[in-house]
Amino acid sequence: MIINSRKELEKQRKAASEEIKSYNCRILVCAGTGCIATGSQKIYDEMKKLCADLEGVTVEMEKDVPHIGVVKTGCQGICELGPLIRIEPYHYQYVKVQLEDCREIFERTVLKGEPVERLFYHKGEKAFAKPKDIPFIAKQTRVVLENCGNIDAESIDEYIASGGFKALAKAIFDMKPDEVVEVVDQSGLRGRGGGGFPAGRKWKQVARQPEKVRYVVCNGDEGDPGAFMDGSVMEGDPFKMIEGMIIAAYAVSAQEGYIYVRAEYPLSVARLKMAIAQAEEYHLLGDKIMGSDFSFHLHINRGAGAFVCGEGSALTASIEGNRGMPRVKPPRTVEKGLWEKPTVLNNVETFANVPNIILKGVEWFRSIGSEGSPGTKTFSITGAIENTGLLEVPMGTTLREIIYDIGGGIKGGGEFKAVQIGGPSGGCLITPHLDVGLDFDSVKKYDAIVGSGGLVVMDEHTCMVEVARFFMSFTQRESCGKCVPCREGTKRMLEILERIVKGEGKLEDLDQLEELAEMVRSMALCGLGKSAPLPVLSTLRTFRDEYVEHIVEKKCVSKTCEALRSFKINPEFCKGCSKCAKNCPVGAITGKLKEAYTINNDLCIKCGACKDNCAFDAVYIEA
Structure with missing residues (x-):
């Protein structure tokens, strides 16, 4: 099938629709x-x-x-x-x-x-x-995800039947490139990859560059733990993202584009390859798209899973075959990006918003979301929540609505404690923030970011010091090492946090943590480095008492930190079966058969084997 005009596109849409209706x-x-x-x-x-x-x-x-x-x-x-x-x-x-x-x-x-x-x-x-x-x-507002779950993810005909490529036809045949840029700019669409930079402004900057060789790049390198929004779009509706990229290329006069996907997303890669091949076969991608004078070729580049490659300059360096490391700015990617040419770089969700904006207009898009952050946002919600999964809501929706109305509340009827938003470079929001609208500007006041949209919900059994240590461990391990503030600062912060969860911390560590965090935030080379300390800063501010408790009382109330746990045997429940003693690897449990056993915590290595093997729930953890 070759589609060489808008008329032929509509003919194919009708045929595809009739085929679906025939079932x-x-x-x-x-x-x-x-x-x-x-x-x-x-x-x-x-x-x-x-x-x-x-x-x-x-x-x-x-x-x-x-x-x-x-x-x-x-x-x-x-x-x-x-x-x-x-x-x-x-x-x-x-x-x-x-x-x-x-x-x-x-x-x-x-x-x-x-x-x-x-x-x-x-x-x-x-x-x-x-x-x-x-x-x-029912309580979601699906725009980017409107087709996910409703159409065949591997069929271009089903995408066309759902209205696919109408926006591209409108852009190519009814609008000039600068008009497309203006519509995206007026819509207020902001990059959904984390920074929230206005997409239209970025496109304008590329379009006005004197260099005529330009590129469009899609960031599909979704590296946040627990995040799977972009992956779901690439798997479930790859044509929408591709259509958005083609429109962006037309708007800035680019003829080549790249989709950067991490290798850990094999299904996304497979679906994208299939989608590109089908679009090329239909002449909706490649040379003289839909019979016009506009040509655009799209390639897939697989990353090796480096978190830092989510940063623009590191991502383009990786596509070029170099080590993924950020560089000093300026010049920025819009001026010298891929192969030092002007580059439009947005993430999957951002490009997937473009077709609807072109078709339905600025007013429609601005009618959704908040004034400063129009449109919707996809989130993945995981952790201590009844309903985990993928969701999409208007920007400005409150945490309370997401956690309780959509997510079904805390798992097992537990008590809400915090939610980590923005991944390892984000921060924690707590009970007083439940009615704060989630948009790019509002959460900044609380040392947090919307980020790519990962939400990890935590209940009263979560240790916030361990949460900070976990995320700092991730960001320190993923640091590219190019700049000293990030390379050394995150390492020193991690060392302090590890001492605290082991019960070896000092009160002066808290002041040093804050000092290091502010230093890294202000001096790191890239955005990922600058946001790396946010989990520490937000937990220090809202859960400082837990840090003090770990240091002064050598206790972890949530019983999470192994070094601060003490295993005890309740003599009322113990039947003297000796199973706990037999399974203790260090001989820390003693007693006589049919009498209550005891644990010597000076010898205990906190492995939990005794508790796991007790058939009478006699072994418990004392914080």
Whole structure:
């Protein structure tokens, strides 16, 4: 298929739409990384087999054999309940589907339209049959993720049927490049990769450069622990991001582009390769796009998983084949980026917003979100939360809405303590911040950043000193080592934090931590280095009493820090079975059979083997 005009695009859209409508039933199997990890590929294969062999299905048919489709979708959102299946046109959402459920789903729902109620999402006694009924999904505003879970992630025809490439056709045939730049600028779209820099301003800076060779680069190097937003877009709706990149290239007169994806995202890489090949086949990418004079070629570059390559200059250095290290600015990437040419560099989510902005306009986009941060933001929510998964809400949505209305509250009815926002370079927000709107500007007041959108929820059993140590360990390990403030500053901070969680800290360590943190924040070479101390600064400010407790009382109330734990045996519960003593690797437990045993904490190495092997819950941890 070759599409050489807007008319041919609309013809293909109509044909693709008619093809989808021709199905009596469509089985949408979630084929995002999370569901594939829990077995959705086997479920997809089984459903395909059942469709191919209708004679093997023992069902009385009152009509002709139906036209049934089985497709792989992107992430359907409620990741912890996978594998997930949606059945259209009934709009049934099935969760935790197992291989043995496939025949029942096929015979009852696919062929008869009857629901399998036990596979619905349940909250208490209530069952939720459709995605729009499930609170986690119903209370979201999906713009970037509107197609994820609803269309075949591997089909350009399904993307075209959903309205895909309409925005590109509008840009190429109805708008001049500078008009496209102006629309993006007026929309107020800000980079979703973490910094929140206005995308339109960046595009303007590239467009006005005297150098005529320019590049468009997409940052798909999502390195924050627990973050999977960009990966889900690349897996579930790769064409939308690609369309946004093509529009950006038209706007700044670039003819070459690169998508930088970490090698740990093999499914994203596979789907992107497939999407690029299909777009090229349709002449929606490559030479003379849609019969116009505009050409744009797109390449994939796989990174080796270095966190620092999320920084613009380090990323472009890596594409060039050099070691990924940031450089001194100016010049900035918009002036001298990839191969020292002007470069538009935005992340996956930013580019995925562009098609809707071009199609629906500035006012529509600004009607969503907050004044200074229009539009929506995708978040991954993990940790001590009832519903973990992928979500999208308007900028300015409060933490309370995200955690309690969408996330379902703290797991097991626990008490909210904090949420780490912005990944290892972010900060902690606590109970007084639950009603703070999450946008780029608001969270800065609390030594935090929105970042790429990772949210790690913590309950009362979390040690905030250990949280700071964990994230500092990550950023110190990922430091490229180019600048002294980051290389040495984060190392010294980590050493102090490690002493504190071992019970070897001193009160003066807290002043030194703050001093080092401020030094790194003000003097590090790149944005990642400057934000590395934020977890320490935010926890010091809001949970200083926990630091003092670790240092002065040698206690960790949450019982997380191993060195500060003491294992005890409750004589009322102990049956004297000797199992704890037999499993102690250092002989720290003594006693007589059928009498209560005791633990010598001077010998105990805090391994927990005694507690793990006690059948009577007699061993407990004393903070």
